[in-house]
Amino acid sequence: MSETTPDAPMTSDAQMVLDTRFGRIAIDPDRAIEIPRGLVGLGGRGRFALAEVADERIDHLKILVSIDNPKVSMLVLPVPVKTDAIDAEDLDEALAHLGIARTNAAVLLVVASHRVEGGVLLTINRRAPILVDVEARRGWQHVLHNPKYPIRQPLIAG
Numbered sequence: 001m002s003e004t005t006p007d008a009p010m011t012s013d014a015q016m017v018l019d020t021r022f023g024r025i026a027i028d029p030d031r032a033i034e035i036p037r038g039l040v041g042l043g044g045r046g047r048f049a050l051a052e053v054a055d056e057r058i059d060h061l062k063i064l065v066s067i068d069n070p071k072v073s074m075l076v077l078p079v080p081v082k083t084d085a086i087d088a089e090d091l092d093e094a095l096a097h098l099g100i101a102r103t104n105a106a107v108l109l110v111v112a113s114h115r116v117e118g119g120v121l122l123t124i125n126r127r128a129p130i131l132v133d134v135e136a137r138r139g140w141q142h143v144l145h146n147p148k149y150p151i152r153q154p155l156i157a158g
Contacts, residue, residue: 018070022063025051032067034138039110040128042072048139050076058122061111064130075111077124077155085109085126086149094142098131106132110141111155123152 015026027049038045046068053061053075066072079085081102095105108130114121126149132139 016067018065018067020063020065020070020073022065022073023054025063025065027051027065027067029067032137033132035130035140036138037140039072039074039130039141040143042074050078062108064108075113075122076108076130077111079107079109081105081107083107085124086129086144087146090144090146090149094129094131094144098133098140098142100131100133101135104133104135106134106139108132108139112152114152122155124155125151126153127151 014028014030016029017024017026029047029049032047032049034046035048036045046066048064048066051063051065053059053063058075061075061077064074064076081091082088083091086107091107092102095102109124109126110128110130112123112125114123126144127147128141128143128151130139130141
């Protein structure tokens with residue numbers, strides 16, 4: 001079990017509370033995902049957890065937060081393995097490269113926010129998805145070889 005600190009107290013139901021840029025969030029450290037190579041541009045190797053977003057306008061997104069360094073956190077969009085976001089051939093190539101069986105795979109697309117006139121634009125990175133082996137609880141951000149995928153595709157709420 002994870003060691004507790006004043007910044008990461010355990011709740012009564014064995015969840016850990018982390019202070020993130022999204023506020024205080026509770027996560028279950030037993031459901032951590034190991035990301036051994038870190039994330040593109042952020043590093044952040046180590047244990048990560050997924051948490052719910054409290055804002056109902058974007059509750060289809062999740063928060064991916066580093067358990068080891070909660071300052072490393074971001075929004076992600078979980079998509080089905082059978083998705084239009086990534087062609088099956090490209091996804092299968094990436095999964096095979098990482099040794100992840102399609103039946104054990106989860107796909108997370110990193111979300112970025114950009115200030116624009118009149119508000120905020122959310123974009124998804126289709127070029128470098130985070131691919132997770134849900135059985136082994138390990139994930140990797142994988143840059144797809146096919147250059148057709150945008151790094152900043154506007155996200156339409158849904």
